[in-house]
Amino acid sequence: TIAKGIGRQGKEECWLIIAAEPGARLGIGFDADLDEAAMRAAALDGSIEHLLTWHTVAPGDFFYIPANTVHAIGAGVGLIEVQQNSDITYRLYDYGRPRELHLEDGVAVSKGERYARDRWHKSVAPRSSQQLVDGPLFLLDQVAGTPSPDIAARYPAALLVIPREGEVEVGGEAIAPGGCALVTSLADVRFADNGICLLARGCADAA
Incomplete structure (x- = not known):
């Protein structure tokens, strides 16, 4: 299309x-x-x-x-x-x-x-943490394992978690690649040590 x-x-x-x-x-x-x-x-x-x-x-x-x-x-x-x-x-x-x-x-x-x-x-390297988009309308990061403090600081509130390799756990529920979870905080997410996922959120000042 x-x-x-x-x-x-x-x-x-x-x-x-x-x-x-x-x-x-x-x-x-x-x-x-x-x-x-x-x-x-x-x-x-x-x-x-x-x-x-x-x-x-x-x-x-x-x-x-x-x-x-x-x-x-x-x-x-x-x-x-x-x-x-x-x-x-x-x-x-x-x-x-x-x-x-x-x-x-x-x-x-x-x-x-x-x-x-x-x-x-x-x-984008296949098994790396990398900032992909830095606003002004939305943010996007690839994360290997658990987000580092500098990446976590970009996601202080609600965000999307999109697994690429390995599962993430949200509220006791496993989210596999091909799925997506809307979470209120990174603290609600358990990341696999060997997993790869994307984190995304909109920017508050986006039109």
Whole structure:
């Protein structure tokens, strides 16, 4: 699906690749700048798929997707998506499937621009603690084992815990990879010494 998810000022999101078949790709941004008329025409005739920049991916690739960036997930990609709190997505093109499109709203807010991969992409070591997003709309960290004091200080209140490897325990309940838990405090979470998980929270001053 080629889609642009937004709120009134746009929706920021990010993708951490956890599995990828050989040649798996993400479409983010365009090979050349498009104006609204060209984007609308490309969405109508299906050529928009071929105008996107397709990035070959591997496990550990991390992409931040700025608001109003047109993007698509290709076949053979497994990823974890974390985003600014928003329930709006504008779909420009859907490969002929019968889901609703939002062409005029989507074209109006989407940027027909190249994706600045050098700025927005990083590699994440598989068994490391690493800060992935540092606001202003949300925070995201990968944690190996129990969070260090500096990471814990970023999560003083409610947060999401997303296991990648190994289980975490919340209130006596095991949360396995593929699951997610909303907790009121890090003190409510028991981390496996050999586990890997993501921590995420929205920022209080986010619009």
